[in-house]
Amino acid sequence: MAQETLWIRLRKGAETQLIIRGGKEEQVTMLAARLYVKAHGKRRFVIALKYEGEEDYRYLVASDMSWRHTDIARIYTLRWLVEVFIQDWKAHCGWNRLSKQQGADGSQRGVILSLLCEHMLLLHPEQFVLLKNKQAGMPAGCLIERLNAEALLATVKSVVESEDPDTELKALALALEHTLPKRESSRHMAGRDLGEQKATDSLKAHARKFKLLDAA
Template sequence: MLLTESAPFIKQYIEDLNNSLEQYKPGAGLTFTQKAWLSFCLTGILMVNAVCWAKFERASLGNYKLAALSWMFRKGKISWDNLLVGSVRHILKKYGIINGVIVFDESDRARSKNTKRIYKAHKQKHKASGGYVNGQTVILLLLVTDSITVPIGFKFYMPDPIVSAWKKEEEKLKKKGLPKSKRPVKPAFNPEYPKKIQLALLLLENFKKYYPKITVKCVLADALYGSKEFMNGASNILGGVQIISQLKSNQNIRYKGKKKTITDYFNMINKGVNCTIRVRGGEKVNATVSSARLKVDAHDGNVLFVIALKYEGEDEYRYLAATDVSWRTVDIIQAYSLRWLVEVFFEDWKLYEGWGQEAKQYDEEGSSRGLILSLLLDHCLLLHPEQEACIENKTPVFTVGSLQRKTQMDVLMECVKSLLQQQDPGEKLKEMGQVIKKVFRLMPSGKHMSGRTIGRLGPTPSLSRKYCPC
């Protein structure tokens, strides 16, 4: 794809972002050069689907140099800490958003084996192969509203390598039957490696700080965040709002003063009934549901609204837990179904918005700024003129993939128009052809043997006699 000019709607977005920055924090606005650079980078990500300066240079036919793009990324005095906040505030104001649902989830992104300078890269389980890879983990906070889903904030997570080594050794010693008294004690908590729950709570505190006028209706998170630490902490930060998560099937509850597992209670005492649930405000699905207000041991005996839920075709229950017991069962289930939207966001983010491709910028500032650029592109697409029309008219919005393809063709058409408007289009086309030859150089392949010696592949007559070991 050729990239001679930034997309018009991206230029407008950067202007609006600059105004939002000035209103939010006077003096944090962008210079003319910074606005041009950001416009070009967001258009570049949309065109080549990567945060890669070399690809940007080739797409621009050398008009933007790799070194200059990288220098601005590293050294340019852009208020990176405020860019995402300013963008979110602009979107919320643009669409008149005053409330929504917060959703937490984390996403793993595999990186190369040589990740010494990739920020917080660590060993991860690779679901596709069943093995392990090096990669980054990002905890993301999204705001789901009645019109759009918008990413708000993020934190990089990395487990403490000392604790990880201890766990590995602990498992080995357990298998050998060594008693706990003779096994090494778990290392003390290192604040340099905060837990996922701590990072999620920090994101919530930032949300409350930066967007105090937004009313949060509830917070959704998966089973990892079903602990007392997160559910109570999140509820306290946001003034007692509903927190919905999941409980493990082996957790204990109290029923008539007796301890039982959640599984035993819902399979033997409080069996489910068939009902119809509306998922994400759309299609209706059949499910088996049961619920009760129960004291949960892992939550210091506090009462939670616990729901056993099994969709049609599933064999096992999942157990939802909510802190506010005044909600109806159906409302909790339908609210929790919104958590699936974060999975759709992750898919779009990785496939079309640069983060899943060559976003391997070095060190903390490289990873954070590259991720911010990727999220700004997602914000920018929410303000695409055709997307904006859908949102304002309350009709279904377009997919990121289709917007990407349309914008790519729009930018290409602008390039063609610019060429035809030249005094001598033919001469300009020849000049462009010469530039293309210089920029898009063919590289030698290591897959073929042409130009190399394949070696002598055949028998040697003097060695054809049968070898006799005696």
């Protein structure tokens, strides 16, 4: 990036407001130029960007030079949407958490199952109405929570409306007891060998001897 660094030194960036992730605005310093990038072997749209309070520039290199540099910088702030999507997969769609097969094959199958889960959630009545009216859909986590609540309400309703609610309630409680896992917490040192954590008789004698020597 030697050419780009020299370009930075020769020019002063312009201060402007950049919309971050489609929401708040932040003060940034930017400058852009279409430069020949030796590592790529061709001309690229190079954008130097630094946020308020930063001393060093970060570089954005775009292959499509028909965009405005402000639009490229704005789209750059949306890159974390990929991380949010992956977090949704891990937390709510079973990817990586419920995987029974490790390695590349396991990850590939996990992604496929997660995608199927996402597509099935598109059929949820509330989600379907939102998308049909061209509104922003609900995230997977929100839909999963709604489905869990709907399932709980349906179960409670079936217990209440049954001919023998007491028996059905006991059966439900027993099923929940067998379903909920008992997990050991490594953070609380469960199942760890912590040693005896007490003084031994021989070392007590040594300690008394050292005290006598110190007193003398």
